[in-house]
Amino acid sequence: MRPPSARATAVTTVAALTLIACTGSPDEGGDTSSSTTTTSSSSSETTSSSSTTSTPTVAIDGASQGLTEAVAKKYGSQSITGAATTGTWRGAKVAVVTSEDDVTLAARPKGEQWRVVGGWWPSMDEKADLGTGPRHVLLLGSDARPGQTVERSRADAIQLLGVDGSGGAGVMGFARDLWVPIPGHGHGKLNAAMVYGGPKAEVGAVSSLSGIDVDGYLVTGFGGFKAIVDELGPLSFDSPDGLDSHLPGGQIPEGKSKLGPNEALAYSRERKTLPRGDFDRSRHQGLLILAAAIQARVQGPDTLPRALTVIDEHATSDLTATQMLRFAASFYKVNPMKVGHEVAVGPTGMQSGQSIVRLGAESRKDLRSFRDGRL
Secondary structure, three states: OOOOOOEEEEOOOOOOOOOOOOOOOOOOOOOOOOOOOOOOOOOOOOOOOOOOOOOOEEEEEEEHHHHHHHHHHHHHHOOEEEEEEEEEEOOOOEEEEEEOEEEEEEEOOOOOOOEEEEEHHHHHHHHHOOOOOOEEEEEEEEEOOOOHHHHHOOOOEEEEEEEOOOEEEEEEEEEEOOEEEEEOOOOOEEHHHHHHHHHHHHHHHHHHHHHOOOEEEEOOHHHHHHEEEEHOOOOOEOOEEEEEOOOOOOEEEOEEEEEEEEEEHHHHHHHOOOOOOHHHHHHHHHHHHHHHHHHHHOHHHHHHHHHHHHHHHHOOEEHHHHHHHHHHHHHHHHOOOHHHEEEEEEOEEEEEEEEEEEOOOHHHHHHHHOOOOOO
């Protein structure tokens, strides 16, 4: 039987864990100190030999001089009044500047200057600049126990997020016992790929199974996941079936509730009490992602920098700041009616003395559909 589908508003690989609104923080180091309101003049043209030079005003709360100048360059001769929130990702500075309906994404890698990397600007009648074509990012939850390496342990959660660049998106979960080719290691269970070759091997296995080019990954362990939820705040969640688990925080009622670190982790880990075991667990993980996405979208794109900062402290990724900002922000331009949620499953069997899952026909069809970034 095919797992239940869900259609909901989605927001980001980052949005998967963006749970509450953030407040901006000033830039640190390598830039002129920020001020509450900074006015920057871009180059202007003299309309006539007798006219005065027109200089646009750019006033951005929370922005450093360097960030203000980068945004001013984007706006050219148009004045702008807005606010900036800033954060960090893999050693780079990141920022979201909002001005009414305009959203500007900026990044400053270490040792470099601020530059605009994407956004959308209805005030200038410009379409969104967030990259073109389908993009996919793999979210991994490691089963590492105390003393074990997060990136070289089995994957307890395997969720692929996608956007199609045209308002569509999806979340695809993967049963961890799927029997797949693992690049450089023959065949094995999908969740074992990370043991053999780290997150990149997991990405390779998912790509091999699905035929989808995966842009990058984000991986965290139990402790990292709990720390992220703890620092970003409780998750507003509407459970379709409730949970009765022996795990800490595993008593979750059907309907609306607030999930703290223990509750969110229990909901994403429990499988023994679920009718379809690991298949339902993967479905639960996708539901958490969608719930967090909805909550993050309500708070707005200015929450992204703080979320990135927190996640960066408790997770690892091979995505650059520009890639992460553009991918995350893409979900704010998604049509809620074009978001799908499925789980890649199939019949169980035996292989090399172990119980496995072979990808079923319906899931193969879903994966083919998801290659364009939309389910």
